[in-house]
Amino acid sequence: MDSKLPLAGETVVFTSTKKSEEPFELVRQYGGEPVSLPLIRTSERLDDEDHLKMKRAQSYDWLIFTSQSAVAAFSAKLGRAGMTAADFSVYVAAVGYKTAAALGRLGFRVDFIPDIFSADVFVRQFSPAGESLRALFVKGNLAGSLITDELPLSVDEWTVYETEPETASAAGIVSLAQQGGPLSILFASPSAVRVFSDYAAPRIGWTGYTIGAIGHITERALTEAGAAADVMPDTYTLPELVRTLAESKGRN
Known part of the structure; x- marks a missing residue:
């Protein structure tokens, strides 16, 4: 195999919502064919009390924000309330540089990002100075309770978006797998793993293709589903997952 094109002939499926062209372009640079088949969709949760909240x-x-989806929903509510980041005098924590960048585009300064982009590392590293501090965790409906339960300060939650399964995408992945040919499926969240496990794995199983996980929480979800991640990057981003996949294929 051409070391410069380690993904030649490979179809690479992204199961997360497309938020950037970068990982798709990387797949092409490595000779592969990127396909977007998001297994989850998100939509803003609307509430009559949004303005008050x-x-x-x-x-x-x-x-506290742990996803770009939370930032997007918060942004929509911010606009409807006629407010901007300038109306806030708060500290902001974000899990991941992409989430931090989305907040930056709204005008918020991000004061804390964990070394590894996952909730469990976040709660170990986040220890703000001061007594009787209060935090608001801006989240989706499927977010776990780790941040709320484990942080050393009082945490309230605001669920701003809903996550739903995209069964049509699961059917699309099944069709690709049944066509044969080199295939890699990249998972960026436990939610996507669960949808795949419910709607695709019963038809094609967990073998015959390469499985990529964006980080150890997603890897754990795969293990719990009876699968194993073949590749996982040290830095938990989709571009790094693509690079790690290419490196793995280049060694084969």
Whole structure:
């Protein structure tokens, strides 16, 4: 195999919502064919009290975001409330540089990002100074309770978006797998793993293709589903997952 094109002939399926062209372009640079088949879709959760909740958010010491989807829903609510980042005098924590960048585009300064982009590392590393601090965790409906339960400060939750399965995408992945040919399937969240496990794995199993996991939480979800991640990057981003996949294929 050409070491410069380690993904030649490979179809690489992204099971997360497309937020950037970068990982897709990387697949092409390595000779592969990227396919977007997101297994989950997100939509803003609307509430008659959104305006009031946004006003209350100003009273917290910290705002915590763990996904770009949470930032997008928060942004929509911020706009409808007629507010901007300038109306907030709070600290902001984000899990991941992409989430931090999305907050930056809204005008928020991000004060804390964990070394590894996962909730369990976040709660180990996040220890703000001060007594009786209050944080608001801006989240999706499927977010775990780790941040709320384990942080050393009072944490309230605001669920701003919903996550639903995309069964049509699962059927599309099944069709690709049944066509044969080199195939890699990349998972960026436990939610995507669960949808695949429910709707695709019963038809094609967990073998015959390469499985990529964006990080150890997603890897754990794969293990719990009876699968194993073949590749996982040290830095938990999709571009790094593609690079790790290419390196693995280049060694074969």
